[in-house]
Amino acid sequence: MSGKARVRARRMPRAERERQMLDAAVRVIGRHGYQAASMDEIAEAAGVSKPLVYLYLHSKEALFTACVEREARTLIAAISEAVGQRDPADGQLWSGLLAFFRYADERADGWRVLHVQARTHGEPFARLADTMRARVLGFVTALLTSAARAADGTRDLGEHELTGLAHALVGAAESLATRAADDPALTPTASARTLMDFAWTGLGGLVAGERWS
Incomplete structure (x- = not known):
């Protein structure tokens, strides 16, 4: 130099x-x-x-920890800023998914650091990634709870059912984001729409020709 x-x-x-x-x-x-x-x-x-x-x-560990922490903050902030609290539940989920897939697309290296590297190299990295994921799961669970109440104000879905659905949705989003890295056709918008069709419309609705909009 x-x-x-x-x-x-x-x-x-x-x-x-x-x-x-x-x-x-x-x-x-x-x-x-x-x-x-x-x-x-x-x-x-x-x-x-x-x-x-x-x-x-x-140290290298401290550097990696700082990377994981920053990418987790960036992802959570992107989702939080995108979601309009006054929007209906499906609109909030759409905005959150779109923000998530845009992050994974625009910060592909950061997504690999969070989703792959942090999870496979032990503590404290995995704990940081898990903390970020828990916040996303909490957000999705709240949306599903809101959606259930809007559909039927007399009955809430059970806690275990809501938690299971939230885990399934977040896992599907993570898998689709990883798949999108190798498939140019899976743009952030296409990925978010695919998951909204599946999660909100349901497989039965898709087979019948219905789509979320």
């Missing part, structure tokens, strides 16, 4: 420098995996020296 580059590196605000390092780490880890990713490669991708990465983020 040249003397001028070192001066620029010193003058960059810390928050911006850390963001630059995390961006590089997410790209490298998302594409090559946590074990295969080296601090040398991450530093090179960030355009900084390896000692500077260690100075800011201390």
Whole structure:
């Protein structure tokens, strides 16, 4: 690195420098995996020296933890900001699904860090990913509860039934997002519509030619 580059590196605000390092780490880890990713490669991708990465983020584990935490916050924020609280339950679910699939599409490396890398490399990474997933499950469960009450104000679905449906829906969304990475036809909008058709209209309705709109 040249003397001028070192001066620029010193003058960059810390928050911006850390963001630059995390961006590089997410790209490298998302594409090559946590074990295969080296601090040398991450530093090179960030355009900084390896000692500077260690100075800011201390260790590879700490760097990966920061990546998982940031991507989890980004995904939750994207879903939360997209959902209009005054919309009907199906409209909220549609907005949430669309935001989720857009995140997975636009931040494909970040999605792999969350969905694959964090879950397969033990604590504390898996716990962070599970915390993010639990928040999404809570959001979906609340929507299903709201939908059930709107359809029949006299009866709520049982807790176990709602929880099972929420897990099934979130699992389907995760699977479809992973599948979309290899299928250009599965755009975020197409993925969200596919899941809305299946989840809201139901298989019986689809066979009968019905579609969610």
